[in-house]
Amino acid sequence: xxxxxxxxxxxxxxxxxxxxxxxxxxxxxxxxxxxxxxxxxxxxxxxxxxxxxxxxxxxxxxxxxxxxxxxxxxxxxxxxxxxxxxxxxxxxxxxxxxxxxxxxxxxxxxxxxxxxxxxxxxxxxxxxxxxxxxxxxxxxxxxxxxxxxxxxxxxxxx
Numbered sequence: 001x002x003x004x005x006x007x008x009x010x011x012x013x014x015x016x017x018x019x020x021x022x023x024x025x026x027x028x029x030x031x032x033x034x035x036x037x038x039x040x041x042x043x044x045x046x047x048x049x050x051x052x053x054x055x056x057x058x059x060x061x062x063x064x065x066x067x068x069x070x071x072x073x074x075x076x077x078x079x080x081x082x083x084x085x086x087x088x089x090x091x092x093x094x095x096x097x098x099x100x101x102x103x104x105x106x107x108x109x110x111x112x113x114x115x116x117x118x119x120x121x122x123x124x125x126x127x128x129x130x131x132x133x134x135x136x137x138x139x140x141x142x143x144x145x146x147x148x149x150x151x152x153x154x155x156x157x158x
Contacts (some may be wrong), residue, residue, distance in 0.1 A: 002068070002085070003077045004060025004111070005052055013044045025049060055079050061111050065092050078112075085111070088125050106130035 007017045020028060025045055032042035051057075055078050068074055068087045076085040076094060084095040086108075093108040105128045108121040122128045 001075045001077055001082075002064050004056035004064055006057055006060035006063050007048065008057070008059045013048070016041060016044050017048050020045070022052075022055070056112060058113075061113075064111065068092055076111075091125075093121060093125065 003022065005022050007014050011017065017025075026049070029042065029045050029049060032039050032045070064074075064076070064085070068085065070087050070090065072087055074085050076083045084097065086093050086095065092111050094111060096107060096109060105122045106120045107123045108125060109118040110121075112118055120128050120130045
């Protein structure tokens with residue numbers, strides 16, 4: 001399993017942050033918060049934690065891209081979810097598994113950039129245009145409209 005919550009080695013508090021996994025960092029923050037004395041370590045860890053709202057960093061993405069081998073499958077942990085990632089032709093892709101996001105010609109997406117943006121790819125890893133979040137929302141809205149028409153029609157018959 002891999003994640004992208006890795007500090008830059010240039011980060012001024014790298015030596016403190018690198019000692020912790022995501023879970024152990026949260027536990028340490030809780031432990032330090034419950035003690036009565038103020039701690040520089042608490043300030044450092046709390047500051048770092050506040051920057052991890054997307055649970056990824058550019059350094060983390062670079063590390064995944066360099067460590068995963070061609071043709072290798074890994075489990076990627078992000079935003080409290082697991083995703084299947086695969087390296088093909090030196091690029092790491094994430095399989096779209098959430099059925100509400102499934103769209104025609106949209107099977108894979110790139111790892112997110114540090115600002116959370118993706119590129120989408122078809123089953124053959126060719127760049128494709130799709131907006132699965134928008135399409136899922138539109139599909140849900142169309143379903144609601146159809147349901148409302150059915151309800152209206154059934155009320156008129158009564």
